[in-house]
Amino acid sequence: MNKKYGVGSVILILFLLFASLLAGCRSGGTKATKEDVKLDVPKDNAAVYEDIKKAEKIFNALPSPLESAMLIKSAGARFDEALLNPIGNVNNYVTSKKMALNLGIYTCDLSFASLYEQTQLIIDYMNAAKKMADGLGILKAIDQSTIDKLEENINNSEFIMETVSETFMNSNSYLEDNGQPAVAAIVLVGGWFEGLYISTQLIDMKDFNGNKLVGRIIDQKLSIDILINLLESSKGNPAVDEIIVQVNKLKIVFDKIKLTTSPVRPEFDKTSNTTMLKSEVKTDMTPEVFKELATVVAEIRNSFVK
Amino acid sequence: MRILRIIPILVLFLLGTTINADAQCKAFAKKVCLPELGAYTHDGNYHAAILVEGEEAELYKTFYSDMEYRVAICGEDKLPSVEFKVLDSNKNVLYSNKDKDGKYSKTWDFKLQSSQQLKLVVKVTSFNQSGDTPASGCVAIMFGFKVKK
Numbered sequence: 001m002n003k004k005y006g007v008g009s010v011i012l013i014l015f016l017l018f019a020s021l022l023a024g025c026r027s028g029g030t031k032a033t034k035e036d037v038k039l040d041v042p043k044d045n046a047a048v049y050e051d052i053k054k055a056e057k058i059f060n061a062l063p064s065p066l067e068s069a070m071l072i073k074s075a076g077a078r079f080d081e082a083l084l085n086p087i088g089n090v091n092n093y094v095t096s097k098k099m100a101l102n103l104g105i106y107t108c109d110l111s112f113a114s115l116y117e118q119t120q121l122i123i124d125y126m127n128a129a130k131k132m133a134d135g136l137g138i139l140k141a142i143d144q145s146t147i148d149k150l151e152e153n154i155n156n157s158e159f160i161m162e163t164v165s166e167t168f169m170n171s172n173s174y175l176e177d178n179g180q181p182a183v184a185a186i187v188l189v190g191g192w193f194e195g196l197y198i199s200t201q202l203i204d205m206k207d208f209n210g211n212k213l214v215g216r217i218i219d220q221k222l223s224i225d226i227l228i229n230l231l232e233s234s235k236g237n238p239a240v241d242e243i244i245v246q247v248n249k250l251k252i253v254f255d256k257i258k259l260t261t262s263p264v265r266p267e268f269d270k271t272s273n274t275t276m277l278k279s280e281v282k283t284d285m286t287p288e289v290f291k292e293l294a295t296v297v298a299e300i301r302n303s304f305v306k
Numbered sequence: 307m308r309i310l311r312i313i314p315i316l317v318l319f320l321l322g323t324t325i326n327a328d329a330q331c332k333a334f335a336k337k338v339c340l341p342e343l344g345a346y347t348h349d350g351n352y353h354a355a356i357l358v359e360g361e362e363a364e365l366y367k368t369f370y371s372d373m374e375y376r377v378a379i380c381g382e383d384k385l386p387s388v389e390f391k392v393l394d395s396n397k398n399v400l401y402s403n404k405d406k407d408g409k410y411s412k413t414w415d416f417k418l419q420s421s422q423q424l425k426l427v428v429k430v431t432s433f434n435q436s437g438d439t440p441a442s443g444c445v446a447i448m449f450g451f452k453v454k455k
Contacts, residue, residue, distance in 0.1 A: 057355050059447065061367035064349040067451060074372040074453045107350075161347050168350035173332045176352060188351075219421040222368040226423070229366070261420060264394040266401060274374065274415040277400060281420035 060230035062188045062223055065104060066164055068195025069111035075213040077202045079116035084109040085194070085305045087128045092306075096136060097239035100183045101304045103132035104190025107168050112198060114160045122160060126150055126167075133171050136183060141170040182234035189243060190304060192227065196220055197301040200294040208287055217293070218283050221254045246300045253293045257285045331356060334382060335446035342378035342413050346450025353447040357430045359386060359440035365426040365447055374417045376450045379403070379428055382443035386431045392416075393425045400424070417454055 063071070085105050093099045110125035130142040146167060153159040175184035199217050208214060228247055234240045264279045285293075335354045353365060369375055381388040387410040392401040403411040410431075428445060 057357070057361075057363040059353045059363065059365040061351055061353060061365055061449075063368065063370075064351045066347070067349045067370075067373075070347075070451065070453065071370055071372060165348045165350040169336075169348070169352050172350075173335070173352040173354075177332055216370065216372070219368065219370055222421060222423040226366050226368065261395070261422065263396065264398065264400055264422060266416075272415075274417060275401060277394075277416060277418045277422065279418075279420050279422065 058229075058233075060226045060233070062192045062227060062230065063195070064165075064168060064188075065108035065191035065195065066111045066161070066168065068108055068191060069115050071216050072112065072195065072199055072202070072213065073115045075199075075211075075216050077199070077213050079112070079118065080198075080202065081118070081121065083198050083201050084112065084121075084125070087124050089305060090128050090131045093132065093135070095239075096183060097186060097242075098304075099132045099135040100186035100239075101190035103129060103136065103171060104187040104192070105194040105301075105305060106132060107164070107171075107187075108191045108194035108198075111164055114157070114164055117157060119154045122154065123147065123151060126163075129167070133167075136171075136175070138171050138174045141174060142167045182237040182240050185230050185234055186239060186243065188230065189227065189247075192220075192223070193297065193301045193304060196297050200290075200297050203290070203294070205287060205291075208290065214285065214290070215283075217290075218257055218259065218285055221257055221259055224251050224254050246303070250293075250296050250300065253289065253296050256289045256292075257283065259283045331444035331446070334380075334444045335448065338382075339378050339380040339446040339448050342380060343376055343448060343450035346374075346376040346452050349449045349451060351449065354444055356442055357381075357385070357428075357445045358442040359430050360432050362427060362429045363445065363447075365428070366423065367426070367449070368421060368423045369416075369418055370421045371418045372454055373451045374415070374454050376413055376415045377426065378413045378448045378450070379426075379445070380412055380448075381430060381445045385441055385443040385445070386433050388428060388445055389431055390414075390426055390428045393427065395423055395425075397425075 085102065087106075089102075093102050106125055106129040110122065110129055113121035113125055126142065126147055130147065133141040146163060150160065150163055172184050172187060175181070175187065196217065199213055203211060203213060203217070224247070228244070228251065231240050231244050231247065235244065260282045262280045264277050267276045267278055268274075269276060331354045332352070335352065339354075340348060355363060357363060377390075377392075379388055379390045389410055390403050391399050392414070393399055401414055401416070403414060405411065426447065428447060430445060433441065
């Protein structure tokens, strides 16, 4: 083997290794838990199909900021501007972690303002979310024309909701598609914490028993493992590792709440073409556990917006 | 060292191909799957991936008793039908999109008496043509909601 040929071969092998690594890294918004799937396969090979069957992608879906805000409103809660992250804080966020967390937080605040038709706040919070998205290099997630159209349709609640939903999808799809699942996860975590923070702050202890919003807060126990799994899929990223430590503190409090559900019975309604999933749930959260939960949530959320 | 000149071109080609595939997936999700949500408000989350014939994906999500939901699961035309099942936390199948005639529905509307964490198992079926390279394409999972009446 001559020397030139040897070096060429080594470079080619290195390139192929790099190429396969690159392809492996670009798995989109999913965690490739087993092996990556190769498309160029020998023909007539049952084993190949068997391998494909083993391949698996897992999505851990947290409630979006829009859904979180909708849950708060549907529980009959009031709007309180003082609970939102002030837009004056936008210039404090210079790291990717802080910008990602606050993109989620500002999007949740924006959703909250939208649902309560706070017209000026809608524009202000869309601008704050834009600043975070721009800082993260998310191209065209929220452009000036989006804000202009929002101003033109500021009294059209349906248009506003669609815009909030679309801009959030633009952001998280950009991050997922550009090999930044950790940043995408942090955005979702920020939005989820903001929803939980606003909910816990809106509870008046005099009105604790039978409060619908307390029920929605207990429901978040169902998402804590999803949240941890979402973060665990980017474990090793220093920003994610820091958040995992904080979330584990919250999980300790959620573990104090009992939540038992009877078996789910699906019942199909032909008239509405909708299935009702029937089940009874038993929960218990004492005021003391709630106060502890609210304190931990506020502690973590305030560290995010600092 | 001609090979050294070729490598950057190959890297750019590879990057371009993968980014283009992902961008196509997003465009597919927005243009094809989003309209399937109809009158439901899209939650804004994005769940899409390139899947291969026979491949499965799982999704975990909490659904709330205050809401009515529509889930839309769409696969590109070049893929065979996409099957999906919804399971509760005890792994009981609550819904399958495959009807008695073997047809697969793209959407499912549901509401809950109490909030639940559910698991969606999505599987790209197979064309059953042994010997062919398995088809691959984008599969998108989207959720819409509205407040329960």
